């Protein structure tokens with residue numbers, strides 16, 4: 312049983328903790344937080360021992376009625392691995408703490424690639440993290456791109472990827488972010504930094520990316536053009552993507568015409584926190600012109616990296632091979648949408664399509 316500590320219990324950290332706790336071969340031994348906010352109370356309710364990330368703030372937890380199990384360096388000393396889910400830039404500062412205790416660590420995509428020895432995406436380079444002490448799970452956008460590039464590269468070979476990333480301005484709780492009423496080329500400089508980040512997973516890939524930010528909190532949407540090495544048909548690509556456990560090809564006829572309805576689908580399915588761990592590719596959008604493939608996909612920024620963190624732990628400790636780990640992770644969290652997830656009957660679906 313791998314003993315896992317989570318340092319930084321926010322959007323990503325709280326989801327990682329629940330996903331780890333659902334696995335049969337790892338457990339949460341504690342989470343570290345800077346303040347006793349509502350998420351601290353959630354952690355307590357879920358039975359996760361609470362550690363003070365900033366020792367001077369420990370009394371605040373007592374005042375809020377939360378018993379502290381210790382300070383963050385005790386958690387680091389106790390754990391077999393720390394999943395660092397602190398805000399961008401803090402992870403790099405924490406690396407020294409992990410090294411002092413000889414505790415391996417996983418960092419998140421907000422850190423620069425050089426924070427770790429390896430950048431990781433389970434579908435694309437699982438074996439690169441075998442027996443490695445410091446691993447970075449790439450960002451939500453890079454995870455979403457990598458998951459789709461890996462099968463295309465294996466099946467057809469990829470000559471060049473061009474991707475436009477329409478990014479949410481902030482997460483639902485990030486009320487200080489924006490834009491509120493604007494459409495921002497972001498970064499204005501093209502190509503954007505996202506392409507080089509994908510190259511930390513696929514070093515030889517030709518990829519150019521452009522980024523925008525829009526007034527939305529729900530998901531990112533990617534418009535993708537991939538020039539393949541082989542001639543393909545849209546039907547063949549669709550079949551290939553439908554065979555991927557972490558890609559959901561949205562069927563025509565469900566009336567899912569945007570990120571809002573995807574989130575409704577997740578909430579109707581009673582998924583925890585309305586999470587969509589899968590890349591959501593609109594089936595109708597898959598189009599082919601010679602060797603050029605086009606499609607739209609939506610990426611739930613708060614949750615697509617969660618299964619990747621679980622697999623990173625298994626890879627680092629060489630617990631399972633790639634396929635076994637990914638299948639186990641997915642089964643225990645509930646990743647994977649197949650068939651008709653809406654619960655509509657075929658007839659109701661046909662009626663819906665006629666609307």
Ligand code: NAD
Nearest residue numbers: 319320321322323364396397398399419421422451612613
């Ligand atoms: P967040 O702000 O929601 O959560 C971070 C948590 O860490 C907060 O609870 C904060 O109080 C706490 N914290 C701050 N300083 C700390 C410290 N010194 N020690 C311990 N805890 C501290 O941030 P997030 O969105 O969960 O992002 C975490 C990481 O995951 C970042 O690298 C980010 O780029 C990456 N990431 C975020 C998303 C996303 O969309 N939210 C997606 C993929 C990757």
